[in-house]
Amino acid sequence: MISHDLIERAPKVLLHDHLDGGLRPQTVAELADETGYDGLPTSDPHDLAQHFVDTARRGSLEEYLEGFAHTVGVTQTREALQRVAREAVEDLADDGVVYAEIRFAPELHTMGDLELDDVLEAVLDGVHAGQATRDITVAVICCAMRTAARSYEIAEVAVRWREQGVVGFDIAGAEAGFPPTQHLDAFQLALRECFHITVHAGESFGPRSIWEALQWCGAERLGHGLRIVDDITVTDDGDVELGRLAGYVRDRRIPLEMCPTSNVHTGGARSIAEHPIQLLRQLRYRVTVNTDNRLMSDITMSGEFTNLVEAFDLGLDDLQWLTVNAMKSAFWPFDDRLRLIEDVIKPRYAALREPATAGPRDAAR
Numbered sequence: 001m002i003s004h005d006l007i008e009r010a011p012k013v014l015l016h017d018h019l020d021g022g023l024r025p026q027t028v029a030e031l032a033d034e035t036g037y038d039g040l041p042t043s044d045p046h047d048l049a050q051h052f053v054d055t056a057r058r059g060s061l062e063e064y065l066e067g068f069a070h071t072v073g074v075t076q077t078r079e080a081l082q083r084v085a086r087e088a089v090e091d092l093a094d095d096g097v098v099y100a101e102i103r104f105a106p107e108l109h110t111m112g113d114l115e116l117d118d119v120l121e122a123v124l125d126g127v128h129a130g131q132a133t134r135d136i137t138v139a140v141i142c143c144a145m146r147t148a149a150r151s152y153e154i155a156e157v158a159v160r161w162r163e164q165g166v167v168g169f170d171i172a173g174a175e176a177g178f179p180p181t182q183h184l185d186a187f188q189l190a191l192r193e194c195f196h197i198t199v200h201a202g203e204s205f206g207p208r209s210i211w212e213a214l215q216w217c218g219a220e221r222l223g224h225g226l227r228i229v230d231d232i233t234v235t236d237d238g239d240v241e242l243g244r245l246a247g248y249v250r251d252r253r254i255p256l257e258m259c260p261t262s263n264v265h266t267g268g269a270r271s272i273a274e275h276p277i278q279l280l281r282q283l284r285y286r287v288t289v290n291t292d293n294r295l296m297s298d299i300t301m302s303g304e305f306t307n308l309v310e311a312f313d314l315g316l317d318d319l320q321w322l323t324v325n326a327m328k329s330a331f332w333p334f335d336d337r338l339r340l341i342e343d344v345i346k347p348r349y350a351a352l353r354e355p356a357t358a359g360p361r362d363a364a365r
């Protein structure tokens with residue numbers, strides 16, 4: 001079985017990672033101190049990390065989302081946003097991620113003095129500062145909160161910052177009771193602007209949410225999308241029947257931004273071993289693997305891959321397939337995607353497959 005160390009060295013691509021779900025615990029504590037945020041249950045980084053994961057893994061999306069009050073609470077200034085964005089880029093690169101799309105909801109960071117454009121400027125500054133010190137390409141996705149009514153403004157601000165690295169629009173937050181079609185005008189704006197769209201859909205609500213995201217809102221990718229399995233029937237003798245929507249998603253190669261650990265925490269799957277990702281992979285859906293929220297779920301990209309390797313005995317070929325799937329599905333220009341696949345991902349996986357390099361004695365000969 002491939003080791004965690006090898007997985008850390010493998011090049012990885014991450015399409016679904018929330019900025020406010022991935023702060024370093026130490027940074028949360030320091031920012032609370034600096035900004036005067038007094039809502040933290042503890043200021044000890046270790047206890048704080050434990051608190052976040054205990055909050056997250058209670059079995060429902062609504063409970064999972066409660067921890068974000070703190071990470072959002074400490075990121076209401078330019079300096080805080082710059083810092084957490086820079087640190088996110090550093091942490092991803094240090095975990096072997098070569099391309100990432102980081103998402104966040106600008107409207108959640110306007111409780112202090114900042115306007116939406118200030119928020120975007122600060123986050124993009126931080127992203128660029130991180131990229132200056134690491135070998136990684138990073139893009140940004142703006143989420144509108146589906147439970148609020150600012151999605152049109154958020155789509156506008158996302159498009160306004162496209163030349164600085166914003167590549168897509170998404171909606172996030174509680175899914176049940178908040179269908180994608182409530183935000184049609186925002187999606188229509190993004191479509192008119194030839195902007196990319198992904199939608200959190202089929203995470204804690206069924207295929208109807210996926211159908212609306214794709215057929216009404218123009219989603220190119222699905223955030224999670226795991227409930228597509230509700231439209232797939234597997235008989236006792238192993239025959240598989242795809243419903244109309246499940247067939248469409250596979251035929252059209254719609255990328256699924258799957259986040260196994262997060263789904264276990266929100267009750268979307270009972271365990272990694274029982275996660276629909278295995279069936280969907282076997283049926284050759286365009287599956288990708290993602291962290292969702294590194295702090296909340298105490299997970300990294302290497303950790304997600306390691307869990308899958310252990311549960312399903314995946315090999316390097318499988319990890320490369322998942323990584324190439326993700327790179328093909330990125331909201332980044334086609335020529336750069338190809339370059340990353342051909343010049344970075346494939347050669348680095350090939351190097352990992354080679355026998356160990358010569359030791360000191362061989363080298364001296």
Ligand SMILES: O=c1[nH]cnc2c1ncn2[C@H]1C[C@H](O)[C@@H](CO)O1
Pocket residue numbers: 018019020021061065068072103104105108143172173174200203262292293
């Ligand atoms: O997995 C998720 N589903 C729905 N909403 C989510 C998920 N992870 C994070 N969020 C929310 C909470 C954050 O404050 C917001 C923007 O990143 O997105």
Ligand SMILES: [Zn+2]
Pocket residue numbers: 016018172200223292
């Ligand atoms: Zn998410």
